[in-house]
Amino acid sequence: MAEAVAASRERRKLSFGGLVAPLGFAVVLIGIWKLLVTAFSVPAYIMPPPEAALAAFQASPGKIGLAVFYTLRNAAAGLAVAFVIAISLAAAFVNSKAVTRAVLPIVIGLRTAPVLAIAPILIMVFGRGIGTAIAVVVIVSFFPIMVNAMKGFSSTRKNALELMHVLGASGSATFIKVRLPFALPFIFAGLRSAATSAILAAMLAEWLSGAPGLGTMILDAASYRKNDLLWAAVIVSMVLAYLIFSLTTAVERRLTSWRG
Template identity: 80%
Template sequence: MADIAAPVVGPSAAARLRGMVGPVVFVVVLLALWKLAVTAFAVPPYIMPPPEAAWTAFLKEADKIGYALFFTLRNAAAGLLVAFVLAIVLAAIFVSSRKVTHAVLPIVIGLRTAPVLAIAPILIMIFGRGIGTAIAVVVIVSFFPIMVNAMKGFSSTRKNALELMHVLGAGWFKTFIKVRLPFALPFIFAGLRSAATSAILSAMLAEWLSGAPGLGTLILDASSYRKTGLLWAAVIVSMIMAYTIYWLTTAVEKRLTAWRN
């Protein structure tokens, strides 16, 4: 029995280890290049501190960074959730009705092409200097790639599956839930991966512009007070969180689309 079970567990664990080697090697090489560049070109610490200075600042200001990270993740998660629901609803409507697509899609595209920096003062006046502005910025930045990929996914449903649902007497909603949505999952997750990584950046941008608590404000304050170690520590934390969100999104996609294999 043990001999039969061993080959099943082994490749899975080995695959996980192989998946971890790449990111670890990348981080080590990046830190080595960072240290080499700072040393070789004698970069002043007020411009770019060495990696150990950023690590020291992280340990010293861990509470402050964790507090700011909480607000940024909260804003990004809330905005991404709203963007996801809005994108799926709009994509479903656009696929179902060409008249609505021709009437509403140009407005959606126009809203997406508006520079966030240009409309940020308007958003601050509407939503105030808090979570409302951060959510609005994240939604504007994140919903479009999800919507475009969802539209492509909903349109890629096999015709024989749609015809089968029609023969069985299924309505639009049941056909959407049972057929269109499962077929569109790979496309939706492709857009979600792109949107999820940019959600952190857009939340930080909103914090930077509005002064709300978060990593964006922390980085701005650290820059103003010339705390370059803290600044770089916060930047690295934001990069790690963006990669973590991307990895989690990929893992969820594999779990939900395993049936396709």
Template identity: 75%
Template sequence: MADVAATAPNRAGSLLRAALGPLVFALVIVVIWKAAVTVFAVPPYIMPPPEATLAAFEANFGKIGLSVALTLRNAAAGLVVAFLVAIGLAALFVNSQKATHAVLPIVIGLRTAPVLAIAPILIMVFGRGIGTAIVVVVIVSFFPIMVNAMKGFSSTRKNALELMHVLGASRVQLFLKVRFPFALPFIFAGLRSAATSAILSAMLAEWLSGAPGLGSLILDAASYRKNDLLWAAVVVSMLLAYLIFSATTLVEKRLTSWRS
């Protein structure tokens, strides 16, 4: 019990120290923002001061909150699909050279296709809703997860593989009990990049298709010259991407703590 009681303050202190850095950085950014607007006399229609942006956020809290929820839904759904597709393709490529030579060039070609160029096709096929947003998120997000997963699956320790072969493990057991756990740090490295890209790609899909979310909110604010609301939505999107990145890092530490 004494150990548990001693551990709790340590965890609270660690969380406080982890939050202090981003808060200080955000404060510095706000001070620089305010100083730049004041010193250079930047017009409000280009860059409003921080207090005007905060006022717009408070005045449109419900609208921004709904947009955040919709964008998060689209990004999360697309990221789940991207993760499953990436892990499946990485496992296939690691276990089959023929599949690598046959399918990998197609995957690379799909990834290099500009989303803006194929957006009209996606909208015609999947409609102006969550379907297009999910597909855009998958196209943008799956590749870094797949590449890192392939690297992780290929870096499994040989002695662990040999031991599983001696024990008569099947390919599925070998993948689930050895390759996948050893590849988790690599997978999370790709997932951190993909998670932040998922928010931006979901906003891009909303912008292109007109589906509700942060992307369409920013577009509407720009169209109606509501610059304070536009900047408030942009700042919220940046904070959202940072929070998702931090959450992914926290989950990684939880799931890979056994390695240390």
């Protein structure tokens, strides 16, 4: 009982510390921002003071909130598709060298293609909407998940695989009950990287296609010289990426607590 109480207190301390540290760092950054703008008399059309960005956020909470919804929807949908593709490819590559030799070069070629170069093709295929955003997010996000998943699936202990073989387990049962649990830390390492990139990819797709979201809001604000709204949208996108990263880390701790 005492050990459970101590563990609970330790988790609360970690949670509190994980909240205070980022907030403190954000306050420091805002202070530096304000100091630089004031000390060097930076014009508002280049960099407005923090209070101007805050005022822009307070003046348009509904507009910014709707843009966040569209960007988050596009990023989440694209990340889900990227996750399924990445895990499927990683499992196929680990289980078959022939598939690896045939498909992996194509996957690498697709990943190295500049998104800006193939964006017009994606827009022609998927249109100026959520389809293009999902396609861009998938292209940007699936590779780090796939690479880490391959490493995780290959790191499974041999004695665990031998035990499943002795028990007569099927390949799918071995994958679900042994390879996948052992690979979770690697998969989440790739997912953390992909999740933050997904927000940027969704905003890029919105920028290129004109679909609603934070990317289009930033582009429109820059076009109309609304720098306070532009900076407010940029800050919101940074906060959104950090929250997604934190959520992914929390889910990883929850699902891999058994390893401790």
